[in-house]
Amino acid sequence: MKRVMTGALIAGFVGIAGVGSATAAQPSHEQNTRRDCRTYSSATECGQPQLNEKQRACVTSSVQQGMTERRAVVECKAFA
Numbered sequence: 623m624k625r626v627m628t629g630a631l632i633a634g635f636v637g638i639a640g641v642g643s644a645t646a647a648q649p650s651h652e653q654n655t656r657r658d659c660r661t662y663s664s665a666t667e668c669g670q671p672q673l674n675e676k677q678r679a680c681v682t683s684s685v686q687q688g689m690t691e692r693r694a695v696v697e698c699k700a701f702a
Contacts, residue, residue: 636651665700677702 659668680698
């Protein structure tokens with residue numbers, strides 16, 4: 623009987639700890655989703671970045687060469 627109770631307590635504790643961890647991780651994921659963040663080539667941009675003329679030309683050229691627009695915006699903002 624003692625072993626059954628101990629096992630139930632351990633299982634309950636593990637279950638509670640697991641739920642707490644998942645709940646703690648969830649808000650940061652929701653925050654990033656709302657901000658529309660993306661990372662390419664170690665550069666992160668959130669939302670719709672404002673690009674100068676040179677960066678817009680870089681995006682256009684990169685998209686014509688087959689890169690996705692989202693990736694081109696991040697990379698051109700960071701490196702052009």
